Amino acid sequence: MSAGTTEPSGSWTVRLRERIVGIVPSGEWLPDRQPVYVRSWIYVFGVATLAALAYVIASGVILVIGGSAWWHTNSLGHFVNSTHLWSVELFFMFMVVHLWGMFVMAAWRGKRGLTWVTGAVAFLGSIGTAFTGYLSQSNFDSQWISTQAKDGLNSMGIGAVFNVLNTGQMLLWHVMLLPLVLGVIVVVHVVLVRRHGVVPPIGAVAPAEQAGTPSLQVAPQRTPMVADEPVSLGRRP
Amino acid sequence: MTTASGLMGTPDYLTWGVLSISVANLVVVAVMIVLFLAALLVPFPHGHDDPTPGDERDAVTAGPASGAGAR
Numbered sequence: 001m002s003a004g005t006t007e008p009s010g011s012w013t014v015r016l017r018e019r020i021v022g023i024v025p026s027g028e029w030l031p032d033r034q035p036v037y038v039r040s041w042i043y044v045f046g047v048a049t050l051a052a053l054a055y056v057i058a059s060g061v062i063l064v065i066g067g068s069a070w071w072h073t074n075s076l077g078h079f080v081n082s083t084h085l086w087s088v089e090l091f092f093m094f095m096v097v098h099l100w101g102m103f104v105m106a107a108w109r110g111k112r113g114l115t116w117v118t119g120a121v122a123f124l125g126s127i128g129t130a131f132t133g134y135l136s137q138s139n140f141d142s143q144w145i146s147t148q149a150k151d152g153l154n155s156m157g158i159g160a161v162f163n164v165l166n167t168g169q170m171l172l173w174h175v176m177l178l179p180l181v182l183g184v185i186v187v188v189h190v191v192l193v194r195r196h197g198v199v200p201p202i203g204a205v206a207p208a209e210q211a212g213t214p215s216l217q218v219a220p221q222r223t224p225m226v227a228d229e230p231v232s233l234g235r236r237p
Numbered sequence: 238m239t240t241a242s243g244l245m246g247t248p249d250y251l252t253w254g255v256l257s258i259s260v261a262n263l264v265v266v267a268v269m270i271v272l273f274l275a276a277l278l279v280p281f282p283h284g285h286d287d288p289t290p291g292d293e294r295d296a297v298t299a300g301p302a303s304g305a306g307a308r
Contacts, residue, residue: 041276093265097273 024194035197037204042105045098046193052091053186057179059084064175068138088130095123107199110206115192122189125182132174135164146170 062080063071071081099119108116131149135142146164153159163169200206249260258266 039281041279041281045272045276089265093269093272096269097276100273101276 023191028194028197035200035204035207037201038198042101043198045094045101049091049094049098050186050190052087052094055087056084056091057183059087060175060179068136068171072138088133092126092130095126099123102199105199105201109199109202110196112192112196112199115189115196118185118189118192122182122185125178125185129174129178129182132170132178135167135170136174138167142167 059080063077063084066074066077066080070077072078102116102119134145135149146167149164150159153162153164162173197206250257251260251263
């Protein structure tokens with residue numbers, strides 16, 4: 001494209017940029033205003049789950065630096081390992097409460113089916129990731145769990161690929177493969193939440209639906225939220 | 238070497254027919270249920286920038302369940 005031309009470029013970078021921008025409406029990536037029904041604790045547990053996951057990843061990275069046996073011989077390693085465990089406990093507790101809340105609200109309403117599915121897949125993937133964590137403790141606990149799990153997995157024909165008695169494989173799955181897959185699923189889940197907006201309680205109407213516009217076309221955020229919709233939360237413009 | 242927790246003692250289990258659960262796991266489940274109920278019933282605190290009552294922009298026109306989470 002020559003300088004000064006107003007014709008849109010056919011470059012793949014432009015198409016990619018427009019596609020990325022179109023995924024989530026402008027102003028919805030990090031909104032400072034939400035519908036009034038979001039003022040409920042039940043909506044807090046999603047982001048609480050993300051916060052716990054962030055700490056799980058951070059403490060896991062530190063454990064990777066120290067090595068798989070570090071926590072056995074070093075008090076700092078033992079402390080970091082313990083916080084890694086307890087952040088996982090909190091992660092699952094928050095995620096289950098989030099799951100219950102979204103289930104009773106039928107959070108798949110309003111074309112949010114894929115958001116629900118990615119959340120469910122993330123839940124199942126988290127169980128698998130935590131399971132390989134138990135197998136990576138390098139102690140009698142991990143030996144016991146692996147010997148108990150092998151028969152069940154072998155009966156399903158999984159053992160040929162996923163061998164719980166192979167400590168190296170379990171450790172690599174736990175610190176590399178599963179976190180990568182789970183991370184992608186979580187990112188997709190969060191992007192879908194921002195794309196479609198949080199689900200309104202049953203009986204309530206989402207601002208975008210009330211305005212007669214699909215949620216994907218509510219942009220920019222501030223104008224319709226103030227002028228057209230009787231909902232606000234947070235700082236006024 | 239520090240031994241991982243849970244290996245030094247025998248955990249207490251509750252058994253009811255074919256169901257068996259450790260007391261620790263039962264406590265975790267109970268805490269989750271309490272958290273869930275609290276999330277539904279405990280009012281969310283108001284911030285300094287929240288709208289004042291009577292502001293027409295802040296009237297709730299949603300259904301009866303609005304403003305109360307999943308209630």
